[in-house]
Amino acid sequence: MAHKILFLGYDKGRTCLIKELEKHGCTIDQTTEKLDWDKDYNNYNLIVSFGYSHIIPAEFLEKHPRKTINLHISYLPFNRGAHPNFWAFYDGTPHGVTIHEVDQGVDTGDIIYQKKVSFSDEKNFAETYARLISEIEQLFIENIPALLAGDYTPASQQGEGTYHKLSDLPDFDGGWEADIEATISALKMSKGR
Template identity: 40%
Template sequence: MSDDIEIVFLGVNDAGMRVYEWLCDREETVVHSLLTTRSQLSLVADVEPEYLISCGYRHIVPEQILEIPSENCLNLHPAYLPHNRGANPNVWSIVDGTPAGVTLHEMDETLDTGAIVGRRTVETSFADTGKDLYQRLEDAQVALFQDMWSDIVSGKVSSTTQSRSEGTYHDTSDFESLCEIQPDETVQAKEFLDRLRALTFPPYDNAHIEVGDEQYRVELNIERVSD
């Protein structure tokens, strides 16, 4: 009987691809599939892996699929849970002033609420844009997973249940509302700068305002003044 660790991987973004490739390069692991759509989840039942690993996957995995792996189902989320469950955690860390970080957690039938296996904070600066923080969070997700993997497969990690009444959650409609700047809204300077830099993510046009009959896109650049 093979001693290989059998895995099905769910992912689509850069961090997910980096974790996927890292697992594929390891001698003791067999990664059977890279799934990116909901319709592909039936393949988990065909493989019956020991682990289901997710990073950047955009769909909630049904409970009947989560019950199949014999060891665990783990997801990497670019937020310091329970803060910033859901979409665009890099943006909301800046806008809400919540801790920025990454979390490896067990998957359950809802979004980003499973027991926490490991997490770490990520340093931020007032000069960060949403893109700056996003890239830093991607690097931190990969590092967290690589650092924890040997302890995961050897059974040396424990999990901590999340309280669903604590933390924060945002969906894509919250992000869309954040992008719409109203010409007559009253703002505090620091909060408004946080909002604009959080939405700055070139080449994407996020923040926008309509003045008269014209639509404008808004980005922000902040530079630290050297001593």
């Protein structure tokens, strides 16, 4: 069966997943734009969100026949929201990637697949971010047939977890190329932690 996919967020220049879905015979419509959610999107077999910066309204989620899925570079329920890679280091929470159903909350939907990730050679935030992107793309690719067929059993998130807004990110020297250990240590010292 040919699948028609609405891919929200990254384009072919930012992710390999669109090409991978095309290899499975899928037709892809991709956008980074905020959509008119009052339109009928029921002609899509699946909606995938990866790097999409707009909130999908609850009313849309309720009327689409199949759950929208999101790819998030954290080990949910930890580090919902913005900059999950940074907050996993700062808060000392698990690193990982999660494919989950989208619900009315921010990264609170049921988990479809997830994987813990540990780092050894990566020393800065940019390197760990690139690794997490690679890991979530691989997790998605390994499970494309099941994701297309809806052949998975989602599980609710367990525990309280954590959440961070864009505005929570502190200023720090060096940007994403900064050494992680030195940056986290300096930030915690400045906060008296």
